[in-house]
Amino acid sequence: MRPLWRRMPLRRSLTWQPLTSGGRSRPSRRRNVRSARRLRRRLSMLSLLQNSKRPGFTSDRLLLVGISQGTMMALHVGLRRKETVVGIVGVSGTLVAPDLLEADIRGRPPVLLVHGTQDEVVPFRSMGLADAAFTAAGVPVEMHVSPGLGHSVGQDGLEAAAAFARTVIG
Template identity: 55%
Template sequence: MLDGPRLAPLSGRARQLVVILHGYGADGDDLIALGEAWRQALPDAAFVAPDGPEPCDHMPSGRQWFPLDLRNPREYWLGCIGVRAAIDCFLDAELRRLALDDGALGLVGFSQGTMTALHVGLRRKNAPAALVGYSGRLAGPDSLAEVTVRPPVTLIHGGLDDVIPAVDMGVAATALSSAGLAVETHLIPDIGHEIDGRALGFGLAALSRGFQAD
């Protein structure tokens, strides 16, 4: 069972849930800082940043959602398929715990976490309020006919990213738009594989819009 650091809603009662999926070799402690940055503006939101299910193969102090050895499209696709059930189970349990449904869920990812967030979020039984992906890519862009829901998607990427090139954001956006999803993109030209204050602002705006639409 997945687990990780949590932040309770500042208002005292959760009306939304934001789940943040970390990147390869990191863990939930690295990404719960996004919740710290957003919680004043989203006082009714609970935040959780689960740790990936496995120790990271190449960074043993961190975690991974799935192995990254070949770093090719098939590995991304099979990895996302393999971890989907664990993430779905975690999301279902957290929503039940807070007496919420998917319409109150914001799913956020960074890098490998973006791949998994997009894969899982587009295949839920009911649509999340918002999907936000930082510095990531879309696994299986040719397999979007199987998506079950179409939540709003916001993709944010640094123009200087030397881990996952910014062009991957455009590839993902084109595929998602062609599948009928509403996609918003933000390229921040002068940052790399990271999240700065501007990127935080774009993510917060996407979550706020999604929750207001619920």
């Protein structure tokens, strides 16, 4: 069976942003609305993942990986799914609304957070805040720090994510 991502090519980069960002002109707002609609269609794939009955496609083999805002979505969805995923990797992102985690959490898959110390978009300190929230909620968390790296993922972070994936998937 081909991986799901091969059947769903992303033709253009999608962003998760307020509709007012990118300027106040009518064409800019239209672009943002179209982007939000495309993102909503992609997010509907998460329900497919949650309800999939394909042979061999089970939550115990599903690893969620996100970069930046993808981290925010992976953490939000992965910790609130009825069926627990095998793990979550978050790169250069943050945990949104950590104060709501304990009330909303349904599963406690292991989490790997990867973050650069020079991230100019999502502050490096957000990794420590997420770690504290995960620890309080009983979520096993590992952290990988990439010294001197900005809002990106370096080779060391990729290697840490690959090692984590091998460990949790087996």
